[in-house]
Amino acid sequence: MITLATDFGSPYPAAMKGVVLRATDARLVDVAHDLPRQDVRAAAFWLREILPWFPPAVHLAVVDPGVGTDRAALALRAGEHALVGPDNGVLFPAARALADGADVEAFEVAHDDPASSTFHGRDVFAPAAAAVHETGVADIGSIDGVTPAGETVDLRFPDPDLADDRAAGEVLVVDGFGNAVTNVPGEWLAGTETVAVDGEQAPVADSYAHVPAGERLVTVGSHGNAELAVNRGRGDDAFGVGPGDPVRFER
């Protein structure tokens, strides 16, 4: 199985699929092709949240504002999974989640003369993902042109500052519904019925429909983190926040 995630929109990912399917009969599963464009941090978040739900697979993930520069191409081994994509940090949060405590091993994929300088998704990463799939995750290092990586670019999400009566965090991403997902763990909200968000009170609820339509709430979303939401509306608008903004909870 090979999953695909990009910020390429349409129809470029289809060229990647064609390249992959010339080399393998693997099942292909689209994760998303509308990841926030050239936003490595948001892509890293979504990959970390989505990929661990899959059975062992090769995950091809390309959000790559540096395409055509000298940034490396990586293949990572993470437990029974592999990830293939650019060396800009986008793969690592997901890789750590997939490795589940084991080490993540990083390999560099040589790409001396790809067919284009602007579409390494098609010309570098798709063939690499197919090769990893055909060779097997255990043997990535035996693939022609693949060598152990030296220093790689990492990416880590900021830790919140937690105390018993307050939590200072930030918005990691806003999803398509407008829910603003923070880095404050849901456990911090346990037993709390209302909380001040940047100074304004909001109810803490199990799910959206526990407050009337159009009203604000704080909930523990499917990522396990505190989310700012509105039932049948957009939390980002109602709370006036976007990705990277600080959020302060008090109770």
Add this chain to the structure above:
Amino acid sequence: MITLATDFGSPYPAAMKGVVLRATDARLVDVAHDLPRQDVRAAAFWLREILPWFPPAVHLAVVDPGVGTDRAALALRAGEHALVGPDNGVLFPAARALADGADVEAFEVAHDDPASSTFHGRDVFAPAAAAVHETGVADIGSIDGVTPAGETVDLRFPDPDLADDRAAGEVLVVDGFGNAVTNVPGEWLAGTETVAVDGEQAPVADSYAHVPAGERLVTVGSHGNAELAVNRGRGDDAFGVGPGDPVRFER
């Protein structure tokens, strides 16, 4: 075969696919993940129109504004097909179409302690659809935690008021092209060359390109119903109608 339909946009449906693929090798086919958001009636319409074109399959369909409340999770048997989704009516028009005159049998899927209160698509319905697929549509009732359902929420589309010289109906949905699909059956238009729509004459034509670009027409769309359309334009704008609006035809 398992089909998937949601209003989740991206990338949440990928987590559902991961969960399903941990449990089954079934072929997955996306129906749509941009169903009109939290619009149970529109989703029910599209499921009824699309699913009957498929061979026997398990149809996972989640448009679920009540997620996390006490609404039940359902699995329906409809002929050789099954449908899995929330108990808000969204499944029933499609189930009746798939059952093709036979009874629709409804089962309730227990979900005492899902991993989240906000993403039952991933935590309740995806595993249920995989279980139905693996167990087989004939044996839904034998799945652990699945019991015959009591009262369920139904949803029926309004019938038009038809006479020989007039038809009073309503717009059921507007599709992505801007075609306003009414509940007036196409047969009512048979032999009619022009018709008054809310008092203004429009030609009745076999297809869009039978009138000049930019001009209004009434046609029998692929759903078999009268549609308000514009050749290479948007019927909803030109006729000034949206979902739920009344439409009166006279001839």
Add this chain to the structure above:
Amino acid sequence: MITLATDFGSPYPAAMKGVVLRATDARLVDVAHDLPRQDVRAAAFWLREILPWFPPAVHLAVVDPGVGTDRAALALRAGEHALVGPDNGVLFPAARALADGADVEAFEVAHDDPASSTFHGRDVFAPAAAAVHETGVADIGSIDGVTPAGETVDLRFPDPDLADDRAAGEVLVVDGFGNAVTNVPGEWLAGTETVAVDGEQAPVADSYAHVPAGERLVTVGSHGNAELAVNRGRGDDAFGVGPGDPVRFER
């Protein structure tokens, strides 16, 4: 393998998939369903760019502003590939690319009484693509209702006017990133460091990130043609061009 490309958005392509899957177990791969709406020329460009990356397959491609008129339905044999779609030119540039120098053979698919006049993607082209897949590309002519085509509608992209110090071409398409893809071959830019685009100088660069964010560049895109682009921005806006506009390069 059957690929699918349309301008239908969602959820209509799912009905096509259902029809295909009633007739064949073929792998289905989506190319795009958001091709520029009713824009036969843009669709022809994208099919030509994307389909040759695939292994031998049947390519179902429906951008069909003339649906329901008397335009023919075609099945083309192009090397080991087949293409199925309307007779409006959309298939031919891709067919020539797939045939790779061999002749493209055109067949007409009879469709006397389809279930709808407005959705031949579902009622004519999907069953035809499944039949071609099941019968085999070599035997298209043996399918019931399929006959050698007479005159068909062709579509060719304009050739640029090239001299050593200037190139007069046009914008073929604008992609989702805002890159304006011209018909001027990338080779014309070889060895050039800056070029005047409609009178204003711009750097020629290997890829987007070789100029600062927000700045204009001319690059050789993944299609092999000169592209007008902006690093992390939209080239079409910055250069003030859209599909079909003339572009003049001077050096």
